[in-house]
Amino acid sequence: MALIVQKFGGTSVGTIERIEQVAEKVKKFREAGDDLVVVLSAMSGETNRLIDLAKQISDQPVPRELDVIVSTGEQVTIALLAMALIKRGIPAVSYTGNQVRILTDSAHNKARILQIDDQKIRGDLKAGRVVVVAGFQGVDEHGNITTLGRGGSDTTGVALAAALKADECQIYTDVDGVYTTDPRVVSQAQRLDKITFEEMLEMASLGSKVLQIRAVEFAGKYNVPLRVLHSFQEGPGTLITIDEEESMEQPIISGIAFNRDEAKLTIRGVPDTPGVAFKILGPISAANIEVDMIVQNVSHDNTTDFTFTVHRNDYEKAMGVLKTTAAEIGAREVIGDTKIAKVSIVGVGMRSHAGVASRMFEALAKESINIQMISTSEIKVSVVIEEKYLELAVRALHTAFELDAPARQGE
Amino acid sequence: MALIVQKFGGTSVGTIERIEQVAEKVKKFREAGDDLVVVLSAMSGETNRLIDLAKQISDQPVPRELDVIVSTGEQVTIALLAMALIKRGIPAVSYTGNQVRILTDSAHNKARILQIDDQKIRGDLKAGRVVVVAGFQGVDEHGNITTLGRGGSDTTGVALAAALKADECQIYTDVDGVYTTDPRVVSQAQRLDKITFEEMLEMASLGSKVLQIRAVEFAGKYNVPLRVLHSFQEGPGTLITIDEEESMEQPIISGIAFNRDEAKLTIRGVPDTPGVAFKILGPISAANIEVDMIVQNVSHDNTTDFTFTVHRNDYEKAMGVLKTTAAEIGAREVIGDTKIAKVSIVGVGMRSHAGVASRMFEALAKESINIQMISTSEIKVSVVIEEKYLELAVRALHTAFELDAPARQGE
Numbered sequence: 001m002a003l004i005v006q007k008f009g010g011t012s013v014g015t016i017e018r019i020e021q022v023a024e025k026v027k028k029f030r031e032a033g034d035d036l037v038v039v040l041s042a043m044s045g046e047t048n049r050l051i052d053l054a055k056q057i058s059d060q061p062v063p064r065e066l067d068v069i070v071s072t073g074e075q076v077t078i079a080l081l082a083m084a085l086i087k088r089g090i091p092a093v094s095y096t097g098n099q100v101r102i103l104t105d106s107a108h109n110k111a112r113i114l115q116i117d118d119q120k121i122r123g124d125l126k127a128g129r130v131v132v133v134a135g136f137q138g139v140d141e142h143g144n145i146t147t148l149g150r151g152g153s154d155t156t157g158v159a160l161a162a163a164l165k166a167d168e169c170q171i172y173t174d175v176d177g178v179y180t181t182d183p184r185v186v187s188q189a190q191r192l193d194k195i196t197f198e199e200m201l202e203m204a205s206l207g208s209k210v211l212q213i214r215a216v217e218f219a220g221k222y223n224v225p226l227r228v229l230h231s232f233q234e235g236p237g238t239l240i241t242i243d244e245e246e247s248m249e250q251p252i253i254s255g256i257a258f259n260r261d262e263a264k265l266t267i268r269g270v271p272d273t274p275g276v277a278f279k280i281l282g283p284i285s286a287a288n289i290e291v292d293m294i295v296q297n298v299s300h301d302n303t304t305d306f307t308f309t310v311h312r313n314d315y316e317k318a319m320g321v322l323k324t325t326a327a328e329i330g331a332r333e334v335i336g337d338t339k340i341a342k343v344s345i346v347g348v349g350m351r352s353h354a355g356v357a358s359r360m361f362e363a364l365a366k367e368s369i370n371i372q373m374i375s376t377s378e379i380k381v382s383v384v385i386e387e388k389y390l391e392l393a394v395r396a397l398h399t400a401f402e403l404d405a406p407a408r409q410g411e
Numbered sequence: 412m413a414l415i416v417q418k419f420g421g422t423s424v425g426t427i428e429r430i431e432q433v434a435e436k437v438k439k440f441r442e443a444g445d446d447l448v449v450v451l452s453a454m455s456g457e458t459n460r461l462i463d464l465a466k467q468i469s470d471q472p473v474p475r476e477l478d479v480i481v482s483t484g485e486q487v488t489i490a491l492l493a494m495a496l497i498k499r500g501i502p503a504v505s506y507t508g509n510q511v512r513i514l515t516d517s518a519h520n521k522a523r524i525l526q527i528d529d530q531k532i533r534g535d536l537k538a539g540r541v542v543v544v545a546g547f548q549g550v551d552e553h554g555n556i557t558t559l560g561r562g563g564s565d566t567t568g569v570a571l572a573a574a575l576k577a578d579e580c581q582i583y584t585d586v587d588g589v590y591t592t593d594p595r596v597v598s599q600a601q602r603l604d605k606i607t608f609e610e611m612l613e614m615a616s617l618g619s620k621v622l623q624i625r626a627v628e629f630a631g632k633y634n635v636p637l638r639v640l641h642s643f644q645e646g647p648g649t650l651i652t653i654d655e656e657e658s659m660e661q662p663i664i665s666g667i668a669f670n671r672d673e674a675k676l677t678i679r680g681v682p683d684t685p686g687v688a689f690k691i692l693g694p695i696s697a698a699n700i701e702v703d704m705i706v707q708n709v710s711h712d713n714t715t716d717f718t719f720t721v722h723r724n725d726y727e728k729a730m731g732v733l734k735t736t737a738a739e740i741g742a743r744e745v746i747g748d749t750k751i752a753k754v755s756i757v758g759v760g761m762r763s764h765a766g767v768a769s770r771m772f773e774a775l776a777k778e779s780i781n782i783q784m785i786s787t788s789e790i791k792v793s794v795v796i797e798e799k800y801l802e803l804a805v806r807a808l809h810t811a812f813e814l815d816a817p818a819r820q821g822e
Contacts, residue, residue, distance in 0.1 A: 016464065016467040016468060019468070020468070050487065053427065053487065053491060054490070054491065054494060056427040057427060057430070057431070057491055057494045057495050057498065058494050058495075058497075058498045061494055062493065062494050062497050064504075065490035065491075065493045065494045065497070065505055066490070066494075068486055068487075068489065068490035068493075068505050068507070069486070069487050069490040069491065071486075072483035072486050072487055075479055075480070075482075075483050075486075076461065076464065076479075076480050076483055078479065079465070079476035079477070079479035079480040080464060080465065080468055080476075080480065082473065082476045082479075083465060083468045083469050083472055083473050083476045083477075084468050084469075086469075086473050086476075087468065087469050093475070094476055094479050096479070096556075098509065099554055099555075099556075143510055144510075145507075145510075
């Protein structure tokens with residue numbers, strides 16, 4: 001008998017019919033003898049509807065009050081699911097974040113979980129009840145309602161699993177697992193049975209939008225086995241867990257991630273003096289623009305070039321800030337490009353294998369794809385290329401690192 | 412500087428525009444120096460939408476879970492109003508029933524308020540904030556969300572006013588006060604400046620649906636001055652208060668109430684033995700049918716006739732129960748009539764005036780209206796008549812008791 005935390009997202013509870021289907025799924029697990037805590041998002045579209053209401057009052061809704069409004073979305077779904085379970089003869093009870101209680105800091109709209117009181121839930125589980133908890137929300141020390149920010153229901157699930165020392169945290173989504181790359185780009189992409197937290201973090205941050213990145217961090221930190229599954233299809237999904245290094249035959253690369261949401265900005269001919277990187281990125285950060293890749297190469301003639309990427313939505317804003325900076329520090333020019341794509345190979349296996357990067361560059365060279373930027377981490381190599389080569393690059397790398405599904409005979 | 416509790420119903424906060432209008436009204440009071448606690452209902456239609464959602468899961472939604480869902484309606488409006496006030500430079504904060512906290516019993520869907528913690532609200536008022544509280548909801552001692560039942564926002568307003576010893580509880584509605592009778596029936600109907608709690612109770616229970624009856628009882632019990640006003644029109648409204656008997660010239664009758672929602676059932680030729688009334692009404696009550704008027708006259712030939720009224724929706728059900736009873740106790744026959752109306756004259760003044768009833772009967776006789784049943788209380792005389800005479804009867808009584816507005820010259 002295991003203790004399992006199951007999280008269902010907005011699409012999985014988007015209609016009454018879907019909620020009934022979730023109830024059927026939960027019922028099966030319960031009847032198999034598992035203790036269950038179910039975390040739900042709001043019905044898909046509901047959170048946006050509520051935010052729209054608030055924005056009709058004010059373009060910049062008061063954060064505390066926005067949380068009061070937005071948190072009602074999950075409050076509705078948890079009670080509906082509890083009802084649907086009780087109708088099926090499965091004792092169940094719903095709890096809001098405040099009722100659990102999920103204590104957070106007071107950063108409204110993007111609060112962080114500080115502590116979860118597991119007493120109430122343990123009592124209910126002992127009494128044979130399924131506990132249905134509102135995701136995405138909590139309460140601060142003063143009793144104010146808080147929300148964890150978009151996608152925060154995953155984090156609620158993982159945090160509950162950690163607090164309850166659950167055997168597994170299952171995240172139900174609209175995909176049946178984590179793939180070696182996007183199957184829409186590479187038809188030979190394969191579902192991974194297993195992936196490490198670190199790999200998942202790199203995959204998630206690079207645009208494989210299966211899981212919320214904070215949830216993966218949280219799961220890694222507390223070592224909560226996390227499983228990604230399809231809400232309405234059967235299957236084992238993908239288990240995200242610590243790197244046990246037990247399998248000697250694990251592939252070097254787990255997957256190919258990519259992202260075409262970024263734009264590139266370069267400031268050229270920057271006088272190469274200490275502190276110049278801060279002078280350039282400080283104003284960008286102060287303007288609340290998030291920076292992803294940063295590349296600075298060796299200088300020549302005492303000047304250097306400095307390139308970084310931002311989300312495309314922030315491109316114009318970043319360009320404005322950068323031009324001001326360029327004038328101030330006496331840089332030669334500022335150029336930019338929005339037609340770029342980032343492609344990364346990810347895998348804990350590359351730690352112990354030399355030549356992974358060169359194999360990557362070779363595969364791209366074979367297809368005559370020019371590399372504009374390179375950045376690396378322990379378990380990842382990322383390159384920026386011209387956007388139009390994205391699909392070609394991903395397919396070439398998928399084959400080069402032997403990730404293609406074996407061709408099935410007779411098909 | 413007064414402390415005022417203001418309650419706005421679902422129609423008053425039914426759209427964003429209306430919420431902005433309420434904010435304007437609250438702002439005016441605040442700028443005049445009053446301390447304000449504002450109680451809100453859900454946007455009109457929202458509670459029904461939420462109940463419909465629940466009923467799609469189950470015809471008989473689990474009461475605890477239904478409260479979790481339904482309470483979200485007010486949670487949205489309070490935060491929207493708080494935002495609208497803050498936007499206008501008026502410091503404001505919203506509280507759910509749980510946050511205040513409004514402690515109730517655990518009778519989900521129809522809970523009763525046990526206690527209100529006024530500490531938080533007093534602190535906010537002291538700090539110059541308008542406090543916006545969700546009506547209709549509370550929390551039980553175990554932290555479960557409860558609702559007070561339909562129309563319960565009025566009760567929340569009055570209970571808060573009592574707990575805070577507010578100077579006045581203002582109930583904003585879609586009428587500009589309490590009238591001597593329904594102006595749609597009698598064009599000469601007049602707005603009352605003042606009415607006593609007892610009179611208001613009789614008027615409310617008889618179908619003048621301005622205020623929730625429990626709220627009036629509550630206000631009377633704790634002597635909270637209650638004022639009914641129009642949400643979006645200026646005017647003094649009607650003050651509901653204790654009978655100070657200061658005015659010698661108060662009219663005998665304050666108003667004419669009526670009701671056409673009832674049906675009449677008569678069981679004839681009942682053997683007149685002790686306990687027969689219980690034998691007849693016990694099964695009706697056990698079937699959860701509410702009975703309004705009950706009339707039993709003196710017996711003849713050791714048998715008696717027994718008549719009572721029920722809501723028309725319960726007529727068929729009551730008839731079935733009564734026929735079974737009639738067979739058991741050996742009554743002669745059971746008859747019924749759904750085409751009836753009840754008309755009542757209400758006024759604390761009638762306590763000290765003989766002849767009020769006869770004046771009523773005389774007025775009806777003049778119009779050749781037959782009286783089918785009569786029942787009286789300290790401050791009320793009710794008659795049941797054929798439904799088609801309802802308007803005629805109300806107009807005749809309105810004139811007979813000198814309630815008509817003086818004819819305005821030159822109009």
